[in-house]
Amino acid sequence: MPTILGQNQYGKAENRVVKITRDGDTHHIKDLNVSVALSGDMEEVHYSGSNANVLPTDTTKNTVFAFAKEHGIESAEQFGIHLARHFVTSQEPIKRARIRVEEYTWERIETSDNNSRFIGSDEVKHSFVRKGQEVRTSQITFDGENWEVISGMKDLTVMNSTNSEFWGYVKDKYTTLQEAYDRILATTVQAAWRFNWTSDEQRMPNWERSYAEAKKHLLQAFAETYSLSLQQTLYQMGSRVINSRSEIDEVRLSLPNKHHFLVDLEPFGLKNDNEVYFAADRPYGLIEGTVLRDGVEARIPVDHTNL
Numbered sequence: 001m002p003t004i005l006g007q008n009q010y011g012k013a014e015n016r017v018v019k020i021t022r023d024g025d026t027h028h029i030k031d032l033n034v035s036v037a038l039s040g041d042m043e044e045v046h047y048s049g050s051n052a053n054v055l056p057t058d059t060t061k062n063t064v065f066a067f068a069k070e071h072g073i074e075s076a077e078q079f080g081i082h083l084a085r086h087f088v089t090s091q092e093p094i095k096r097a098r099i100r101v102e103e104y105t106w107e108r109i110e111t112s113d114n115n116s117r118f119i120g121s122d123e124v125k126h127s128f129v130r131k132g133q134e135v136r137t138s139q140i141t142f143d144g145e146n147w148e149v150i151s152g153m154k155d156l157t158v159m160n161s162t163n164s165e166f167w168g169y170v171k172d173k174y175t176t177l178q179e180a181y182d183r184i185l186a187t188t189v190q191a192a193w194r195f196n197w198t199s200d201e202q203r204m205p206n207w208e209r210s211y212a213e214a215k216k217h218l219l220q221a222f223a224e225t226y227s228l229s230l231q232q233t234l235y236q237m238g239s240r241v242i243n244s245r246s247e248i249d250e251v252r253l254s255l256p257n258k259h260h261f262l263v264d265l266e267p268f269g270l271k272n273d274n275e276v277y278f279a280a281d282r283p284y285g286l287i288e289g290t291v292l293r294d295g296v297e298a299r300i301p302v303d304h305t306n307l
């Protein structure tokens, strides 16, 4: 049976690059995990093994580190844009570059209870603790003409200890779930949002500010929604971002329902007054959905993941 080559891409994955910027003796850290995927005229290397069109993955790794020096790392998105543009414009056979970035955030260590005494001391300026909250993600794709930037986050765990109910659902012969009028709602947010910046002709968003604002709106919507289901909360979270940020047209959310079950304390002669829960880790409900600006086309893949 004859065969033909289908979709293919290649590049160095998970380049862990850390850039220290020294502003006098005050240091700033950017800590990224960068994955490069290139595609284009790559039939020959697959069919015959000719490497004539192949920029080595080793070179793509070196480029990541060299660009950290040459261009700095202003934001994950800006860094990805520099890289994608470079690969597509410098090598004829490369027609498309996709750069995925995970970013780990570092916060300054405060070195005294009375912090004000130490402001200006060396410890504050160059000592950091890695932030335990979310991992920031971005994916930058360039085909020589159009850009697609999808940013987001994963591992951001949140909980409402009240203002959540779940009742009025379908009941069949297998249904045992009790209706809940005051339950815990907890989830670990995986979010991806697509920017409507697609060409060098348009003004580029402020990536850092956009991220901070999108995160703020997701969290505020989670906190402020009186929830009748996680689905309803998901829609509120997505639409809050779309309505507040004109640079974002599409939000995809994947929200595991981190179930907290009330423990039966009756056997011990104790009454559980919505106080003691068993935090189950699996199975979990998985609630996923896309929220779009009216009139735009959905482009974030249903199973979009970063790395």
Ligand SMILES: O=c1[nH]c(=O)c2[nH]c(=O)[nH]c2[nH]1
Pocket: 166, 177, 228, 229, 230, 231, 257, 285
């Ligand atoms: O918010 C929820 N949505 C569901 O679809 C669902 N299903 C379920 O068993 N519990 C919940 N909770």
